[in-house]
Amino acid sequence: MESKETKKQRGKLTQRDITKMAVRSIFNQSAFNYERMQADGWTMAILPTLKKVYQEDKDGLAKAMTANLQFINTNNYAAPFLMGLEASLEENNEKRSTIDGLRIALFGPLAGIGDAITWFTILPICQLLPGLLLHLLKVGAF
Numbered sequence: 677m678e679s680k681e682t683k684k685q686r687g688k689l690t691q692r693d694i695t696k697m698a699v700r701s702i703f704n705q706s707a708f709n710y711e712r713m714q715a716d717g718w719t720m721a722i723l724p725t726l727k728k729v730y731q732e733d734k735d736g737l738a739k740a741m742t743a744n745l746q747f748i749n750t751n752n753y754a755a756p757f758l759m760g761l762e763a764s765l766e767e768n769n770e771k772r773s774t775i776d777g778l779r780i781a782l783f784g785p786l787a788g789i790g791d792a793i794t795w796f797t798i799l800p801i802c803q804l805l806p807g808l809l810l811h812l813l814k815v816g817a818f
Contacts, residue, residue: 686769687728697725697763698756705752713749722759729766740766743776750783751790758782 700721707716719741726744730737750758758779765775812818 686767687731689725689728689763689767693725693728694760694763697721697759700724701752701756701759704755712745712747714755715745715748718748718755718759719744721755722763725759725763726766729763739772740775743772746776748779748783750787751794753794754786754790758786 701718704714704717704721707720708714709716722744723741726737726740730740761782762775762779765778
């Protein structure tokens with residue numbers, strides 16, 4: 677294991693970089709395809725972050741982009757969380773196997789949690805509220 681002193685210093689991310697990545701993650705499914713699912717949109721969202729982290733290291737950037745273009749399919753609302761974890765690992769110069777392993781290990785469980793929250797909690801509540809409000813208006817509660 678490398679010590680912190682022997683690791684090459686990488687570019688530091690700012691709050692603006694993280695916010696830009698989160699905003700770009702909205703378009704995660706804009707390049708959806710059945711071979712790699714969300715990989716193209718994922719890479720598009722995280723690319724400015726990778727460019728800042730890798731700066732002049734074109735080989736490292738190419739390897740990171742290639743790794744991010746592998747199959748990924750997760751919940752769109754949970755994706756920024758996973759992107760933030762990955763950006764932190766990239767910034768701290770972790771091994772490529774660690775970064776890829778984390779992304780692969782978490783995208784499935786985050787999809788399950790995100791889908792359950794989105795489709796089985798938030799959506800039903802949002803569908804019930806207008807009906808409840810209309811009923812209360814009809815009976816004169818307001």
